[in-house]
Amino acid sequence: MTEQSAVTVSEVLVERRAGVQLITLNRPHAKNAINENVARAVAAAVDELDADDDLRAGVLTGAGGVFSAGMDLKAFLKGERPSLPGRGLCGITQTPPRKPMIAAVEGWALAGGFEIMLACDLVVAGRGARFGVPEAKRSLVAAGGGALELANRVPRALALEMLLTGDPIDAARAESAGLVNRVVDDGGALDAACELAGRIAANGxxxxxxxxxxxxxxxxxxxxxxxxxxxxxxxxxxxxxxxxxxxxxxxxxxxxxxxx
Known part of the structure; x- marks a missing residue:
C-alpha cells in the first residue's frame, strides 16, 4: 500500500513506502527528459524528504524502462531551464538532499539524467542500463555536475574517457568502476533500490x-x-x-x- 504525496504532479510521481520516499520521473514518451516542471517537482519532493521525520531515505527512478535522457531540448529552446538558482539541476546537483538518495536505473541515464543520478548517493541498475555524458559530441560541456563530479565517483581516467569521447558505458563497467552499487536483472532495479533504502531507513x-x-x-x-x-x-x-x-x-x- 502506498500513500500518494501532495507534491505529486503528472510528470513526477511521489509515493511513500514505509519510511522511503519514491520519486518517479513520469515522461516515458519523452524518455523522461527533464523540463522546468519536472525540475521543480523533484526539488519539492526532495524538500519534503528532508523536512519529514517519517521519511528516512529516498529513491529516484524513471518510468517506462528509462531513467532519463537528460534535459528536454524542446523545452530549452522555448526558454525553460531545468535548474534552480543556487540548487542546480532538479534542485539536487548543487545541493543534494541531507538524507540518503538511491537512483534506480533502467535503460539510459544520459547527460542531465546522468548528472541527477550522480547527485544520488547510491545506484542500483538493471543489467541493460547505460550511462553517459555525450555533451562533447555536440560541442557542449556536462555543466550540470558531470564534468565537476564524475572524477569523484570513478577513476580519473574513466571520467576523462566518458567526458571526452561522449561514449556511454554499460552497467557491468559502471559497477566495476564503483559508480554502481548493485547490478540486477533488467526490470528489478526499483525493487532492489527500495529494499536497499528500507535497510537504510531501519537505522538511526x-x-x-x-x-x-x-x-x-x-x-x-x-x-x-x-x-x-x-x-x-x-x-x-x-x-x-x-x-x-x-x-x-x-x-x-x-x-x-x-x-x-
Whole structure:
C-alpha cells in the first residue's frame, strides 16, 4: 500500500513506502527528459524528504524502462531551464538532499539524467542500463555536475574517457568502476533500490545523516578535520537515539528511533 504525496504532479510521481520516499520521473514518451516542471517537482519532493521525520531515505527512478535522457531540448529552446538558482539541476546537483538518495536505473541515464543520478548517493541498475555524458559530441560541456563530479565517483581516467569521447558505458563497467552499487536483472532495479533504502531507513536517522555529511564534506577539510568530525559526530553519540540503540541491543529488541 502506498500513500500518494501532495507534491505529486503528472510528470513526477511521489509515493511513500514505509519510511522511503519514491520519486518517479513520469515522461516515458519523452524518455523522461527533464523540463522546468519536472525540475521543480523533484526539488519539492526532495524538500519534503528532508523536512519529514517519517521519511528516512529516498529513491529516484524513471518510468517506462528509462531513467532519463537528460534535459528536454524542446523545452530549452522555448526558454525553460531545468535548474534552480543556487540548487542546480532538479534542485539536487548543487545541493543534494541531507538524507540518503538511491537512483534506480533502467535503460539510459544520459547527460542531465546522468548528472541527477550522480547527485544520488547510491545506484542500483538493471543489467541493460547505460550511462553517459555525450555533451562533447555536440560541442557542449556536462555543466550540470558531470564534468565537476564524475572524477569523484570513478577513476580519473574513466571520467576523462566518458567526458571526452561522449561514449556511454554499460552497467557491468559502471559497477566495476564503483559508480554502481548493485547490478540486477533488467526490470528489478526499483525493487532492489527500495529494499536497499528500507535497510537504510531501519537505522538511526541521526547516525545516517551524520555519516553521509562526514563523507561528503570531509574531502575539503584541512588539518582541523578531526575537530570538524567531532562537531558532527559527538551530538549523535550523546543522543537519545544512541542510548536507545544500545538499550535495544541489550534487550534483544528492535530500536524505536525518535531522531533526537
Amino acid at each position: 536517522p541521526l547516525a545516517v545523516a551524520a555519516s553521509k555529511r562526514v563523507v561528503l564534506e570531509s574531502p575539503g577539510w584541512g588539518q582541523d578535520r578531526w575537530e570538524r568530525h567531532a562537531e558532527i559526530v559527538e551530538p549523535v553519540l550523546g543522543s537519545e537515539d544512541a542510548r536507545e540503540g544500545a538499550t535495544a541491543f541489550a534487550e534483544k529488541r528492535d530500536p524505536v528511533w525518535r531522531g533526537r
